[in-house]
Amino acid sequence: MKKNISVISMDSVLQEWLLQKLIKEPPESDSAKELLSGIYDMVSGEVNSLLLSTVKNSEIASLNLSDEMKIGELVINPKSRSVTRMGQAVSLTPKEFDILYFLAENRGEVFTKEQIYKAVWSENYLLDDSNIMAFIRKLRKKIEPNPDEPKYILTIWGIGYKFNDKV
Structure with a gap:
């Protein structure tokens, strides 16, 4: 692939x-x-x-690189840096939006925490897995219908995360 x-x-x-x-x-x-x-x-x-x-x-x-993405119940608009779920605005921090947009743009591809960090932050990677995990947890609470059973941002155990390409 x-x-x-x-x-x-x-x-x-x-x-x-x-x-x-x-x-x-x-x-x-x-x-x-x-x-x-x-x-x-x-x-x-x-x-x-x-x-x-x-x-x-x-x-x-x-x-249409700058057009909005419609994925399931989510609409991600990179121009306005906004996200809606079922028509309701979702309030994201700038880094939460960047992580979500990066993963959504690369649906189906698995990324390690280090790769996500390097893609979103311009600084060198800090060996702190809990940083990315905390952002993913907060994102799931905001965008997932059931954060305990995520349908958008999936955990690939032992590797990292991916945005579900089956939604």
Whole structure:
């Protein structure tokens, strides 16, 4: 099965190296200027991540990447960073929303706690499994019809979590 997304941490040394490499030796590519601009944005702190894709810009528009996701009783809207369940607004903290959106965007894929942490936080992973577990527990209380028998965010024992792709 092909992975939907791969998260790779990029430190300031790598950002600076890429920036200098693109300035000094720009490749003959239509995307080079766009990548250079994205790296500038990262170095300046305007953004903390970039999404690199082999999908062409003309195809991205048809993917509806920013449109809301309807999954069972949930509606997740990344533009407004809002979630509703059965038409009722669900109040999430920014990190709860980020975790939910990351898992929902990658439905069916199992992630370790470390992978979830690296995808949502820009800092290095802290060896504290209880942090992610607490966020998942709070999320389940807010989005699951029965948090003790989750139907959206599933625990894969011994590995981590996944968003149910059967909903």
